[in-house]
Amino acid sequence: MGKQTVLKVSEGKTEEAIRDFLKSLLKGGVIEALLVPKRLPSGDGFAQTLIHDPEKMDGACALSLTMPVQSARVASHLSVKNLNKRIAAVLKPCEIRAVVELTKFLQVKLDHLLLIGVDCPGTFEVADYSKMIQEGKEGGKLEGEILKGMERGEAVSPEGYGFRPACQMCEYPTPTADIHIKLFGYKTEEEVGLEIGEKLEKEMEEKGLVSYAGDGPSSRREVVGKVVAAREKKRDEAYQEFRGVVKDLQSFLDRFSTCIRCHNCMVACPICYCKECVFRTAIFEHEGDQFLRWADRKGGIRMPTDTLIFHLIRMAHMVTSCIGCGLCDSACPSRLPVATLFRSVGDKIQKMFGYVPGRDVNEVPPVATFKEDELKIESGAL
């Protein structure tokens, strides 16, 4: 548990208040640079930006409502090789959980990387957000409405739009981070919560950037509980629906029949970090004869081939670490429920090992460890 304080907001400008706080980290020399989502000049989207000059913080928006990339990947690129100065990254809870997983796989180094987590009401598909802005929600109006809803834990999307399905069923709306910006339960036009983790609590106070006081609104716990409960309900419904549709391999293939094997889900996935993926090697460049033999045996085959093995092996390789960010869903040109597949299957596999991906950097991923006395599968059933 870190130390609590609040960030006062003047004139209802929550975004500005958070931005000024982030700016103070740069100015105060706590960090050398800051990775933060910045509003695009067109106003209809966000892009992660690495900012060095505190005067270039205009448009930086901690509560960005889209997730064009999984920033855990960005954090990996930034930190894994030769990062010798301290930087911070403003991330969503799922991005932080992906960072935790990648840290275990030695793809992120946290030595010089501070994590700033923001309570997450959910995100929109990039295209949806852009459309909403064009339909007259510009100027942070949409953010304002959603922030208001977060006080009661009822962030609602504008009519005709919805949060990304993965966000609707995400039971981790609050992050664990070095600096935690708390929105749920706070009257965000007046104040937002701040929790400074152990790593920084002394330094921040000494530099005069914060003074610790208060526990924040008593309703926060209840509000977060309400959000989690609603999302868990949604998640269980999604699992049930999916398991109803996918009963056997044939029904799975029917549901995924529009998969064009573009590998977008794999590219977007923060956990799929292998530099040389087996699906990108010559192993899957079959000879012409081979296709004919398959076609001969089965009467005919669907082209391109290897859809089933692609999804099943991707699951076998990383489902224990799937943190459910749903970027695979967003990346799929055929709008297949890849995230629901991974979450629904992953849920049971993760429970088998009592493993919660993204919970703690010190946990060892199930595939990298074992217990001598476990899994009596040698003689047959699990």
Added chain:
Amino acid sequence: MSEFEPRIVAFLCHWCTYTGADLAGTTRQQYPPNIRVIHLMCSGAVDSIYVLKALIDGADGVLIGGCHPGDCHYQTGNYKARRRVAILKGILTQMGFTEDRILLKWISASEGKLFADTVTKMTDDLRKMGPNPMKQLWNA
């Protein structure tokens, strides 16, 4: 039509099960010829992709043979294989595919008889189960 004869692809570790299979041969144990052996250095070297590729491409069953717990030549390869097989079985079960077609078995270098018995039993079981439905999926 002739009776169904299952085909088993076996991934055997060099130090225990493969040597055990050798012993089965030199001691003239009888077992069905339904098995095709692939020789690996360790059961821990078996990636789930090998198992799945075999099943999709026509095997009716897959046998993974390794050293008994505690006996792995590389200390812990077999324990890791066990986790990997458990994960794959867990995924396949949720996809409605019977996990019984995948058998993980610890057979030491001195257990030639056990190897022969395992192959005999597995062949019988698969014969009862019938052909692997996965190999006929036209869109797999």
